[in-house]
Amino acid sequence: MNLVSEQLWQRVMDVFSRAAVPNVTLIELAVVFAVATALSIPRATWKYFGLLATATHELGHAFAAVISGQRLGGIKLRLDHSGTTTSYSRGRLAAVWSGFWGYPVPALTGAALVTSGFGGWGPAALATGTLILVASLLFMRNLAGVLITGAAISGGLLLVLTVPSGFTGHVAISLGVALLVAAVRDLGKLTNVHLRRRDRLASSDAYILYRATSVPSGVWIALFLAVVAGCWVVAWQPISSILAAGA
Structure with a gap:
């Protein structure tokens, strides 16, 4: 039992340490963008991937509410891609602040994942995101929200605890690009x-x-x-270096 605990602890320590910088090729980059487009554009795939974008959107409202001193009442996620975050504030400025940070946050998260992945911090970024999702369960106020968040947590834990750190960086980049594309789709909607x-x-x-x-x-x-x-510009910096090297 002690051996298992030690191995688990070592895995956790490895996750939050810098991993090897992933070697991303032009072919992989093309596949990443193709997959990101396939997840966000067709209705059949967006029906499922869009739920993650909605969860990220609502967590943006929630986080902005908390850092502006508001009391977070709860979060509801629905299977039709709608969601509601309830917060209580005595000031209009704080309410406007939290109301703004919905649509931009999937792109911010995507840019953070891409830059973290290219910098060798992909496992840490995914682990941090999973911990945030775990904390958000405390504020979920409907069954659909719990199920959506629980599925995302399960996927995150599976990646963080079982996938080699060197490969997790590639996953972080792929997920980041997918969220960036999703942010554009949501803005179009x-x-x-x-x-x-x-x-x-x-x-x-x-x-x-x-x-x-x-x-x-x-x-x-x-x-x-x-x-x-702006998030696309930030994420494009490491991507452009690959394109330039392959030109």
């Missing part, structure tokens, strides 16, 4: 709501922010886009 599906405006973060501040929804969408674009 949001824009479509404001242009063509205005009957759904009540659920739009941009519209809710407009109601709270009188700043037009288009400005908020532009700000979402600016943050997502």
Whole structure:
């Protein structure tokens, strides 16, 4: 039993230590982008992968609420890709702050995973993300949210505890690119709501922010886009070096 405990502890220590920098080839990079596109664009795959993007979106609201001093009431995730994060604040600025950090956070998470993966910190990034998901279970207020989060935790634990650290970096890069693509898809969906599906405006973060501040929804969408674009620029730095080396 002691041997098993020692091996598990050593594995945990290895996870949070810097691993070998993954050697990503042009062919692998092409496969990564193809898989990311396949997860986020077709409806059949987005039905499932989009749930992770929604969970990340709502965790963005939740984290922003906590760091701005709000009381987090709970998080609900639904199988139709909608979600609700309830927080309580006495100030309008704090509420606006937490309301903003939904759409940008999948891209921020994606950029963090990509840069961590290329830097040899992929296992640590995935382990940290898994721990955040575990903590979020305390605030889940519906069965779908528990199931979605539990599935993500199971996948994270499987990767962190069983997959060699050298390979986990490749996984972190792949997942990061997929979340970056997902962030763009979600922004496209949001824009479509404001242009063509205005009957759904009540659920739009941009519209809710407009109601709270009188700043037009288009400005908020532009700000979402600016943050997502910035995340792509950050993630593209290590990717561009591979493209340049292969040219």
